Amino acid sequence: MKLSQLKLGEKILFGVTGLIIVFAVLSFIMLEVYRSHLDRPMYPATTQFDFSPEGQKGSRLFRTHGCTDCHRALRNGTNQGVSLDGIGSKRSLDYLLQFLKKPETIYETKTMDHGPTKGAAYVAKLPGEELHAIAVFLSELKAIQGSADARLPMPERSGFVDEMVKIWAPDTWKKERRDLREEAASPK
Numbered sequence: 001m002k003l004s005q006l007k008l009g010e011k012i013l014f015g016v017t018g019l020i021i022v023f024a025v026l027s028f029i030m031l032e033v034y035r036s037h038l039d040r041p042m043y044p045a046t047t048q049f050d051f052s053p054e055g056q057k058g059s060r061l062f063r064t065h066g067c068t069d070c071h072r073a074l075r076n077g078t079n080q081g082v083s084l085d086g087i088g089s090k091r092s093l094d095y096l097l098q099f100l101k102k103p104e105t106i107y108e109t110k111t112m113d114h115g116p117t118k119g120a121a122y123v124a125k126l127p128g129e130e131l132h133a134i135a136v137f138l139s140e141l142k143a144i145q146g147s148a149d150a151r152l153p154m155p156e157r158s159g160f161v162d163e164m165v166k167i168w169a170p171d172t173w174k175k176e177r178r179d180l181r182e183e184a185a186s187p188k
Ligand code: HEC
Pocket: 062, 065, 066, 067, 068, 069, 070, 071, 082, 084, 087, 091, 096, 099, 100, 107, 110, 111, 112, 113, 114, 115, 119, 120, 123, 134, 138
């Protein structure tokens, strides 16, 4: 079919689609060029770590036992699964151990993958000392305070947030709930 045989509407449609594709390809190339010239990672790290020898062993096991098929931690693993970055700031070592061994007894809701008949059921059957090393590794993944992985907000007090809380938070909240930022300022 020759270009002249196309109807006006078709020309516009194909033209716009073509432009979008060209734009997407160009943006991708520009982004990659920009990224390759950066001297720092494009996405800042949100987790800091200081591994003990057992934690280091756990980090290796985390990769060799296929946890990275579903999880992300530091720069390993998939992006679509559950990210475990910063988990050491949310969960205790005891919790992590218990979750790895008997997920159903401690997880708040029903598990999708760690249950006895599911994709990650094998995890609970790994040798106890290996699970211990993995739990130590996970407990040492500490979120940088204020990052998206962290439970506590950033240490600096923000006047904007103060103002928003004053205006929007119902009085009952202020009476019944603790302000996490106070806890962040003087940890228990
Ligand atoms: C088949 C995919 C899959 C594999 C493999 C897998 N996990 Fe998970 N994991 C999940 C999902 C999904 C969740 C969320 C809980 C659930 O629904 O089971 C989760 C949750 C977790 C949690 C969070 C618990 C919490 O309360 O926040 C930890 C810790 C964890 N997994 C550790 C591991 C470790 C260690 C391995 C490897 C030994 C592993 N997982 C392998 C899918 C997987």
